[in-house]
Structures are given as structure tokens and as C-alpha cells.
Amino acid sequence: MRILHVGKYAFPHRGGIETFVRDLAVEQVRSGHEVTVLCHGSAQGGRSGGEVRDGVRTVLARTVATVGFAPLSPSFPRLLHSLVRQGGFDVVHLHLPNPAVLFHRLVPRALPLVVHWHADADTAPGLAPRILYPAYSRFERDCLVRADRIVATSPPYLDSSPALAGFRPKCAVIPLGIDPARYPEPAEIEKPRRPLVVGVGRFTFYKGFELLVHAAKLVSAADFVIAGDGPKYAAALRERDRLGLEDRVLLPGEVPDHELHRLLRHASLLCLPSTNRAEAFGMVLLEGMRYGLPLLTTSIPGSGTDWVNLDGVTGRTAPPAAPEALAEIMREMLGSPEALAAMGIASRRRFDERFAIRFAARELEELYGEVVSRC
Incomplete structure (x- = not known):
């Protein structure tokens, strides 16, 4: 299976989502899948480009600034559009919260979309998140409507998330893991x-x-x-x-x-x-x-x-x-x-x-198979 993960940042950036996506992608390669990760270059360095590490291809969009914890990258939608049109992927796996949600409509409707709900986006403090979230939330909800399946990381978070309340039939709980x-x-x-x-x-x-x-x-x-x-x-x-x-x-x-x-x-x-x-x-x-x-x-x-x-x-x-x-x-x-x-x-x-990461990888492989078979 050819899998495209769309993340916020990537290793060596430190963070829970980044750690999980790295370990998951490597485990999926070990299982015989072809895996690409698209994300923003580190906000500190603003780097762009790509590399292959542990069999995982990583494509980085150059970050020019950050606003309210969100990286801004003018090249991100272009790279996403190019990848989904030419990459021959079987499934796109979008990890949220992530400004990439603004561009989810670039994923063709015929291409299965799995949304991984790591956290609600409205928990960050400060003026910028409060101002930006109402606009972001419209794209977020549209993305959840579009998604073929939604993955929550624990039963309590799924039960308590206001954003996921109307999408429970689409949701599955698959805990995070590490290698x-x-x-x-x-x-x-x-x-x-x-x-x-x-x-x-x-x-x-x-x-x-x-x-x-x-x-x-x-x-x-x-x-x-x-x-x-x-x-x-x-x-x-x-x-x-x-x-x-x-x-x-x-x-x-x-x-x-x-x-x-x-x-x-x-x-x-x-x-x-x-x-x-x-x-x-x-x-x-x-x-x-x-x-x-x-x-x-x-x-x-x-x-x-x-x-x-x-x-x-x-x-x-x-x-x-x-x-x-x-x-x-x-x-x-x-x-x-x-x-x-x-x-x-x-x-x-x-x-x-x-x-252990093998459990999440195995359950996600089953979920991918389910959405691919329906599309």
C-alpha cells in the first residue's frame, strides 16, 4: 500500500505527534508499505526539501513564519497538490491539529482520507488562537465531513471532544504508540x-x-x-x-x-x-x-x-x-x-x-484496508 502522511512538523522537531508519525511510518515501511510524509520544515530553520530516512520519504515545505502555534508555508498547498495528483497513493492520512486542514480539498474525493485527531485545536491560549480558531474550525469541520474515517487516540478524548460529537459513527479509537x-x-x-x-x-x-x-x-x-x-x-x-x-x-x-x-x-x-x-x-x-x-x-x-x-x-x-x-x-x-x-x-x-508501535500500525492497516475497499 502507498501511504501519504500529512503532518505539522517532522523529526527532529520534538513533539508527540512528530514522534508518533516517525515511528508509525518506519513501522509501516517494515511491514512492506511505501510511505511518504509531507510536513512543514522546522519553524526555527525554515528549511525546505526532502530526504529518505529508514525507508520513509519526507517532503518538507518551507516555513516562512508561525502564527498562533501554526506554521505558514506558501509552498505547502503546491506540494500537497503535486503529491496527491502524481504520487499514486492508496490513502492519505492527515494528522490534526494542523494548518494543512485548510488544503484538505486538494485531496481528490476518490482518494481515501483518514483524519487522525490528536487534540482539539481550540485549547491553546492567547489572542491569536482565539481570533483564528473560528475561521480554522470551518475548514476543520468540512474536513471531518469529507473524511472517510476519523481516528481518536483514547476513549476519554473521543467522548469529550465537542468537534467530534457529530461524527461518532466515523470514529475509531487507536491509541498512540512508540517504537x-x-x-x-x-x-x-x-x-x-x-x-x-x-x-x-x-x-x-x-x-x-x-x-x-x-x-x-x-x-x-x-x-x-x-x-x-x-x-x-x-x-x-x-x-x-x-x-x-x-x-x-x-x-x-x-x-x-x-x-x-x-x-x-x-x-x-x-x-x-x-x-x-x-x-x-x-x-x-x-x-x-x-x-x-x-x-x-x-x-x-x-x-x-x-x-x-x-x-x-x-x-x-x-x-x-x-x-x-x-x-x-x-x-x-x-x-x-x-x-x-x-x-x-x-x-x-x-x-x-x-x-508498542506495532499495535497502532496493525490497527491502522486494517482501517486503511476498510476505506480503500469502499472507495
């Missing part, structure tokens, strides 16, 4: 003497890492590493210093994959303290589960994080935006080594049974 081969496991792991709590992600409005810094003040028996960068990084760093936590809370910025893997191997637990439903799934949770880490997440109505992390089984959940409660549950987890170890075992088992 375990990218996460090497050493023969032996020597844990630090003191418990180590790790947080990973982009320092943005919904991640809540500043709350994790506050919780760290109340959990004096543990050390903390919060890896990542973004617009809220400087504020978190200032708060860390104001609280006098320089010796126990490390904020190293964005780290390369090998350093991230080292952190996860040495961690006692992974904490994702998100505050907003913009945290639709929590891809980093899968990375922690791959290394058998107990998870500590926040209970956000409508988010998929509570579905990924089963409270009392693979980890614990805490109320959002409540650093005292987060710290209390963290102390309970770290103070019960046997329960913590059992959660870690359950976490790895749940990953192996549900979130």
Missing part, C-alpha cells in the same frame, strides 16, 4: 542512592512544570530532573532559584535522545503534572512505561492521560494545579518501595501489551 527499538535497555541498571523524579516535555502553558518545581520543595528526600525547553522554561528556572532548589532540581533544557534514555533508566518515577486538556494523551508516558517506570499524572477531565496511566495500577493520579497534593502522593509512592516496584512492573506490561 521500543529506539529505547535501548542495558543489561544492568544502577539506580541513584536518592530517589530521582523525572519530568520531560516542552515548557508550555499546559505542562505544569512550574508546579512540579513547587512540589519538589515539599519532597526533600528526592532529587528532580525536568528536561525540556520552551516559553515557560525561564520562569520555571527563576522559580527554582527563588525556592533555593538548585542542588536538588536540575533543569538541563532539551536533551538528546541518549541522555533522555539515561534519565529514564535511572528514574524512580516519571511525573507529568499537566494542567489542561491540551495534554491529550501524554506520549512521554509511553517512554517511561517502556523503561518500567511508575507514573504520576494529573486527573484532567477529557484527557487521555488517566486512560494511559491507570490509577493504582501503573501509577497514581493527583488533582491538577495542586502542588501540595502532587507532593503528598509523590511522598506516598516513594515511601512504599514494594508498591512502587509493582506499579513499575505493571507499567512495562501495559506498554508491551498496548503501546
Whole structure:
């Protein structure tokens, strides 16, 4: 089968959608499919062009600016039009939210279109998203009408998404996944003497890492590493210093994959303290589960994080935006080594049974076959 994925950005850009699309595309190539990914070049570099890596052809449209988290690329519609007219694809797989939704009508009606609903687009704060979303939403709804099938990433997110409410008969739930081969496991792991709590992600409005810094003040028996960068990084760093936590809370910025893997191997637990439903799934949770880490997440109505992390089984959940409660549950987890170890075992088992990328690839292959047979 010839598959065209249409994404927002691509690896090495860091993000949950980018990680998933990369691993899915590689897994699909391993299964014998021919896969192309069309997306925007990184907003930082604005690069354009194309490359083939791990058998996946990636076509990049040059980004000239970003507005309200959206990359702008005058060449994107031209590249999409050229690909769908000349590429001989069997299916187009569009990953949203994505400004590419504006050009979905360039996909011929006879060509099956699968829409992957990673998150609602109206969760971002700021003036630009509030102004732009009403116009964007008209294209978004038109795209959902056009789509042959819609893929949601978890039952809670599907149930809570206003945009998907009128399209339930078209929807299927296929959880995200990652490629375990990218996460090497050493023969032996020597844990630090003191418990180590790790947080990973982009320092943005919904991640809540500043709350994790506050919780760290109340959990004096543990050390903390919060890896990542973004617009809220400087504020978190200032708060860390104001609280006098320089010796126990490390904020190293964005780290390369090998350093991230080292952190996860040495961690006692992974904490994702998100505050907003913009945290639709929590891809980093899968990375922690791959290394058998107990998870500590926040209970956000409508988010998929509570579905990924089963409270009392693979980890614990805490109320959002409540650093005292987060710290209390963290102390309970770290103070019960046997329960913590059992959660870690359950976490790895749940990953192996549900979130390895082969499961998503297999279910999507079946869905592709269904829509292709109808068109």
C-alpha cells in the first residue's frame, strides 16, 4: 500500500505527534508499505526539501513564519497538490491539529482520507488562537465531513471532544504508540542512592512544570530532573532559584535522545503534572512505561492521560494545579518501595501489551484496508 502522511512538523522537531508519525511510518515501511510524509520544515530553520530516512520519504515545505502555534508555508498547498495528483497513493492520512486542514480539498474525493485527531485545536491560549480558531474550525469541520474515517487516540478524548460529537459513527479509537527499538535497555541498571523524579516535555502553558518545581520543595528526600525547553522554561528556572532548589532540581533544557534514555533508566518515577486538556494523551508516558517506570499524572477531565496511566495500577493520579497534593502522593509512592516496584512492573506490561508501535500500525492497516475497499 502507498501511504501519504500529512503532518505539522517532522523529526527532529520534538513533539508527540512528530514522534508518533516517525515511528508509525518506519513501522509501516517494515511491514512492506511505501510511505511518504509531507510536513512543514522546522519553524526555527525554515528549511525546505526532502530526504529518505529508514525507508520513509519526507517532503518538507518551507516555513516562512508561525502564527498562533501554526506554521505558514506558501509552498505547502503546491506540494500537497503535486503529491496527491502524481504520487499514486492508496490513502492519505492527515494528522490534526494542523494548518494543512485548510488544503484538505486538494485531496481528490476518490482518494481515501483518514483524519487522525490528536487534540482539539481550540485549547491553546492567547489572542491569536482565539481570533483564528473560528475561521480554522470551518475548514476543520468540512474536513471531518469529507473524511472517510476519523481516528481518536483514547476513549476519554473521543467522548469529550465537542468537534467530534457529530461524527461518532466515523470514529475509531487507536491509541498512540512508540517504537521500543529506539529505547535501548542495558543489561544492568544502577539506580541513584536518592530517589530521582523525572519530568520531560516542552515548557508550555499546559505542562505544569512550574508546579512540579513547587512540589519538589515539599519532597526533600528526592532529587528532580525536568528536561525540556520552551516559553515557560525561564520562569520555571527563576522559580527554582527563588525556592533555593538548585542542588536538588536540575533543569538541563532539551536533551538528546541518549541522555533522555539515561534519565529514564535511572528514574524512580516519571511525573507529568499537566494542567489542561491540551495534554491529550501524554506520549512521554509511553517512554517511561517502556523503561518500567511508575507514573504520576494529573486527573484532567477529557484527557487521555488517566486512560494511559491507570490509577493504582501503573501509577497514581493527583488533582491538577495542586502542588501540595502532587507532593503528598509523590511522598506516598516513594515511601512504599514494594508498591512502587509493582506499579513499575505493571507499567512495562501495559506498554508491551498496548503501546508498542506495532499495535497502532496493525490497527491502522486494517482501517486503511476498510476505506480503500469502499472507495
